[in-house]
Amino acid sequence: MSPRAGIDPGAVLQAAVAIADSEGAEAVTISSVAQRLGIRPPSLYNHVSGLGELRERIAVYALGELYDRIVRAASGLTGERAIRSFADAYIGFAREHPGLYDVAQLAKDPTNRELAEASGKVVDFIVGLLGGYSLTKEEALHTVRGLRSLIHGFASLERQQGFGLPLDVRESLQFSLALFLQGLSQRTG
Numbered sequence: 001m002s003p004r005a006g007i008d009p010g011a012v013l014q015a016a017v018a019i020a021d022s023e024g025a026e027a028v029t030i031s032s033v034a035q036r037l038g039i040r041p042p043s044l045y046n047h048v049s050g051l052g053e054l055r056e057r058i059a060v061y062a063l064g065e066l067y068d069r070i071v072r073a074a075s076g077l078t079g080e081r082a083i084r085s086f087a088d089a090y091i092g093f094a095r096e097h098p099g100l101y102d103v104a105q106l107a108k109d110p111t112n113r114e115l116a117e118a119s120g121k122v123v124d125f126i127v128g129l130l131g132g133y134s135l136t137k138e139e140a141l142h143t144v145r146g147l148r149s150l151i152h153g154f155a156s157l158e159r160q161q162g163f164g165l166p167l168d169v170r171e172s173l174q175f176s177l178a179l180f181l182q183g184l185s186q187r188t189g
Contacts, residue, residue, distance in 0.1 A: 003042060007037055012047045013057050020058055020099035027099070028055065054102055056112050059117050062100035063118035067125065069093050074129055082129040087151050087177055094155035101155070133184055143184060150180055 011141040021026050030051055030125040048054045074082045094101040109115060121167035126147065127140045133145060154173050156162075163169050 004050075007039060007043075009036065009057075010049050012044065012054070013061060016054055016058050017061055019098065020103050021063075021097055022099070024099045025102035028058065028103070039050065052109070054108055056115055057104065058100065059106070060104045060112075060114045060118045062097070062104035063115075065097070065100065066090070066093050066104065067118070067122050070122070071125060074125075077092055077129075079132050083147070083181060084174070084177060086126065086129055087147075087173065090151050091155050091158075091173065094152075094159070098159055105152070124128070147180065150176060 003091075005126075011031060011079075011092075016028050016033050019032050019036060023032075030041045034044045035056065039043070048057070066068050069087050069092065070089045074085040077085055123144055126144045127137075130140050130143055133143075154169070154176070158169055163172070
């Protein structure tokens, strides 16, 4: 069976991205994407091998969007300003695109070259932001993990309405970042 005219891998991806963005990561299914495209679910297999591949494509797209956002926010900055700008951009992306953000966190096929490259670009950029801290490559990667855990934790808890106390979440994030950066400065200074 030949693919339907007007339906190509790009159209499939954009339909899946739209569903993830508007309805959440779990709403992306073969059936939901096919319905959005106006085709029967079996026809979607002309374009993707299955749901795993579809989610990996969304993750690559999402990581590219996240990368563009953090680069715009933090390029040309150094030190604490760079890290704070990166954190704000990262959390902003998670707030504005929760479904895409979730898909990017879930897709973890280490054999997918595109996914590894997209993820690697994000990590490499963050490592670059840490350039002024005199870290070894291994220390920089540990720092990226810690920073990502801090920011991801805030983004996830915020989405789940886990911050019930009457304190400004942004202030809490800035306070936590200050502690993280102070510890980093003391360790490397």
